[in-house]
Amino acid sequence: GQQVMQIPQYQHVQEGEDFTTYCNSSTTLSNIQWYKQRPGGHPVFLIQLVKSGEVKKQKRLTFQFGEAKKNSSLHITATQTTDVGTYFCAGRVGNQFYFGTGTSLTVIP
Amino acid sequence: DTAVSQTPKYLVTQMGNDKSIKCEQNLGHDTMYWYKQDSKKFLKIMFSYNNKELIINETVPNRFSPKSPDKAHLNLHINSLELGDSAVYFCASSLFRDPSYNEQFFGPGTRLTVL
Numbered sequence: 001g002q003q004v005m006q007i008p009q010y011q012h013v014q015e016g017e018d019f020t021t022y023c024n025s026s027t028t029l030s031n032i033q034w035y036k037q038r039p040g041g042h043p044v045f046l047i048q049l050v051k052s053g054e055v056k057k058q059k060r061l062t063f064q065f066g067e068a069k070k071n072s073s074l075h076i077t078a079t080q081t082t083d084v085g086t087y088f089c090a091g092r093v094g095n096q097f098y099f100g101t102g103t104s105l106t107v108i109p
Numbered sequence: 110d111t112a113v114s115q116t117p118k119y120l121v122t123q124m125g126n127d128k129s130i131k132c133e134q135n136l137g138h139d140t141m142y143w144y145k146q147d148s149k150k151f152l153k154i155m156f157s158y159n160n161k162e163l164i165i166n167e168t169v170p171n172r173f174s175p176k177s178p179d180k181a182h183l184n185l186h187i188n189s190l191e192l193g194d195s196a197v198y199f200c201a202s203s204l205f206r207d208p209s210y211n212e213q214f215f216g217p218g219t220r221l222t223v224l
Contacts, residue, residue: 030209042199042215043152086150092209096167099144099152 003027003093006100014108019079021103023072023089030092032065032072035099038085043099046074079107112136113216115200121222122190129186130219132200140164140206141183142213143175144199152199158183159206187221195223 004025013019023032031050035043047056049065049072056063062075072089084107089100113134122128134141142165143155157165158177172188183200197218203211 033209033212037150042218043201043213044215045212048210048212088152090209092207097154097165097208099154102150102152104150 003096004029004089004091004098004100006087006089006103008103009101010104010106012106012108013079015081016078019076019083019105021074021087021089021105023074023100025070025091025093027093028069029072030069032069033090034063034072034074035088035090036085037088037102041085043088076105079105081107081109083107111217113200113202113214115198115216115219117219118217119220119222121224123224124190124192126190127186127188128190128221129184130198130200130221132183132185132216134181134200134202134214134216136202136204136214138202138204138214139180140203140208140211141177141180142201142203142208143183143185144201144215146197146199146218148196154208156183156185157206157208164206165208190221190223192223195221197221 033048034046037043053067054065060077086102086104088102140159142157146152156175161177177183200216201213203213
């Protein structure tokens with residue numbers, strides 16, 4: 001079964017609205033990575049978080065790693081049409097590396 | 110210059126056939142991977158090679174056989190193709206061997222359709 005879950009699976013937002021995707025693991029993650037995949041494209045690395053409670057920002061994107069290192073979130077402020085795509089978290093659970101189930105974001109102009 | 114390239118981009122074939130997908134990276138990375146992305150977009154690691162040595166081999170049918178002639182190339186050969194093999198296969202590379210601590214660079218993907 002899937003070890004790293006993301007919610008929601010799909011999200012439609014009006015351009016300018018905020019968006020958040022949540023990544024959850026039942027066990028502690030050593031660190032967390034985030035990738036973005038545009039429709040028809042390939043995953044592209046966005047960021048890596050390592051420390052418990054870490055927060056990093058990239059322009060309108062804010063990434064958080066939970067205190068217990070079991071969850072993470074990606075928040076996009078004031079979405080733009082260029083934000084369309086599927087956002088994946090990824091991390092190691094035990095000896096195995098997993099991508100999360102992904103959240104597909106649609107931005108309505 | 111494309112950092113990670115894959116051929117072919119599309120592959121349509123009949124059940125039972127054998128096919129190969131090729132991958133090359135010009136980033137000078139030591140580690141290469143194969144991923145499978147199914148119709149629900151679930152992305153799952155299949156194999157990983159570090160300097161031509163197999164280091165990750167997930168639960169994948171033995172009809173799938175990776176081959177790394179050198180550290181810049183990782184090919185995937187699939188025997189006796191089944192309908193369930195239809196997916197997009199991504200090659201990726203990273204500088205070091207642990208995917209969880211390294212940025213991975215993905216190729217454009219190969220869309221395999223088994224009829």
